[in-house]
Amino acid sequence: MDAVIRHAEVSDLKAIGEFFRDPEVTRQTSQIPYRSQEYWNNLFNMDDKNHIQLVAEVSGQILGHLGLHTQENPRRKHCASFGITVHPEAQGKGIGKQLMKAMIDLADNWLNLVRIELDVYTDNTQAIALYQRFDFEIEGESKCDAFRDGQLVNSYRMSRIRIPFTSLEAKAYATRKTPPAMTVRAFKPEDMEAVISLWQQCGLTTPQNNPQSDIHRKVAMDDGLFLVGLVKNEVIASVMGGYEGHRGWVNYLAVSPQWQKNELGKILMENLEEKLSSLGCPKINLQVRSTNQQVVAFYRSLGYKTDHVISLGKRLCN
Numbered sequence: 001m002d003a004v005i006r007h008a009e010v011s012d013l014k015a016i017g018e019f020f021r022d023p024e025v026t027r028q029t030s031q032i033p034y035r036s037q038e039y040w041n042n043l044f045n046m047d048d049k050n051h052i053q054l055v056a057e058v059s060g061q062i063l064g065h066l067g068l069h070t071q072e073n074p075r076r077k078h079c080a081s082f083g084i085t086v087h088p089e090a091q092g093k094g095i096g097k098q099l100m101k102a103m104i105d106l107a108d109n110w111l112n113l114v115r116i117e118l119d120v121y122t123d124n125t126q127a128i129a130l131y132q133r134f135d136f137e138i139e140g141e142s143k144c145d146a147f148r149d150g151q152l153v154n155s156y157r158m159s160r161i162r163i164p165f166t167s168l169e170a171k172a173y174a175t176r177k178t179p180p181a182m183t184v185r186a187f188k189p190e191d192m193e194a195v196i197s198l199w200q201q202c203g204l205t206t207p208q209n210n211p212q213s214d215i216h217r218k219v220a221m222d223d224g225l226f227l228v229g230l231v232k233n234e235v236i237a238s239v240m241g242g243y244e245g246h247r248g249w250v251n252y253l254a255v256s257p258q259w260q261k262n263e264l265g266k267i268l269m270e271n272l273e274e275k276l277s278s279l280g281c282p283k284i285n286l287q288v289r290s291t292n293q294q295v296v297a298f299y300r301s302l303g304y305k306t307d308h309v310i311s312l313g314k315r316l317c318n
Contacts, residue, residue, distance in 0.1 A: 001058060001093040005102040008053035008065065013041050015062035016055070022088045027148055028124050029085070054102055056086075056095045063090040066099040070111065078114040080107065084127075092126070100134050108162060117159040119145070128156070128293065129300035136160045138293070156293075182237065182264050184271045187219070187226040194235035195228065202254040208315070214240075214252075225275060229255075229268050237264050241272045248276040250286040269302055287311055 008016070017040035019025050026033050044053060044065075050072060056064035066084045071077055082103060086095045107113040120127050122141065136158045144152040187195065196211045205211050218226050218240055229237030236256040242249040250272065255265045276284060286304070288295050 001063075001090065001095060003056035003058045003063060003095055003098050005054055005056055005098055008044070008046065008055045010046050012055050012062050012065075013037070013044060013046075016040060016044060016065045016085075019065065019085045019087055024088055025085060028121060028127070029083070030146060052106065054099055056099055058090075058095075061087075063087040064095040064099050066103055068103055068106065068116075070113075078112070079117065080111070080113050080115070081117050083118065096127075096130050097133070100130065104134055104160075114162050115159055117157065119155045119157055121146070121148075122154045122156055122293065125293065125296045125300045125306075128158070129297035131158055131160075132294075132297050133301055134160060182229045182231055182267060184227055184229050184268060186224050187215075187228050187238070189219070191228055191235055195238050198235060198238055198254050198256055199252060201257060204252055204254055218242075225272065227268060227271055227275075229264060231259065237268050239268045239272050241276060243276055243279055243281050248281040248284040250284060265298065266302060 014037060017035075017037050020029065020031055020035065020040065021033075023033070044067065045051065046053070050070045052068040052070070054066045054068075055062050064084070064086045066082060068080055068082045070080045084096060084099055086099075103116075107116055116136075118131070118136075119142070120131070128138075137160070139157045139159055142155045142157065145155040146153055192212070192215060195215065196205070199205050199211055215226075221242075223243065225241035225243065227239050227241070228235050236259045238252055238254050239250060240252040242251070250269075253265060253268065255268070273284065284304075285307070286299065288299065290296075
């Protein structure tokens with residue numbers, strides 16, 4: 001969904017206030033329900049010179065708002081915080097991404113900001129995934145940070161740091177080689193040692209799962225869904241897919257630490273999804289430990305959503 005990103009006007013405040021009347025929007029903010037329109041008019045004060053406010057407009061309707069708050073303190077002039085809200089009916093349609101892109105352009109190319117920071121609830125995985133796409137990182141976790149839905153909840157402090165370049169650093173950056181293209185193909189027996197080493201680097205091996213046995217069992221299936229990614233003929237990524245005629249599955253997705261943050265995991269998943277789709281697979285399932293928020297955020301960024309089911313398991317062999 002393409003939107004026009006522009007500065008907010010006083011006439012937009014009514015539409016912005018209506019966002020926060022939706023319970024799902026309110027619960028992901030620090031606001032409380034049933035605020036008056038006058039409250040929102042004062043909160044989003046258009047006369048505040050330190051508050052840059054953007055809206056996303058589609059066909060005359062305001063579908064998103066982002067407020068970037070810069071600092072008056074001379075020692076924190078390089079810092080800013082922000083908040084973003086997307087209309088409930090427009091979430092997941094690229095509105096947040098377009099607002100974030102406009103904000104980053106402002107911060108880097110016009111305001112010379114070094115640090116942008118925000119707080120986000122730890123269970124707001126969709127928002128966390130959006131921020132991570134723009135190089136925000138989790139710095140820490142605030143315990144019992146807010147009261148919501150009748151209980152205390154935690155939040156993450158996230159930030160994006162843009163370190164100003166010295167002339168030498170700028171020169172080094174300009175001449176730095178970009179990662180070469182990754183080749184994706186089916187696993188071969190000679191990849192065994194490299195793949196197990198990759199899994200160990202990424203912390204995927206566990207005492208209860210023997211990697212050699214897992215690979216032998218998968219190779220015996222001969223379904224072409226065990227993929228590896230290579231850079232200069234070196235195995236640097238893997239994913240083990242499966243399909244039993246009802247659901248597709250994803251296991252052992254790994255990218256070598258030195259090649260992470262280059263969207264190679266996304267490329268590997270796209271290849272697996274294409275293969276599963278060609279087999280007529282209607283849906284892909286996967287399991288992630290609830291504590292591994294970084295991986296949850298990665299899959300969220302690819303369009304995966306939480307299924308409200310209970311995962312059960314029974315081990316048949318070691």
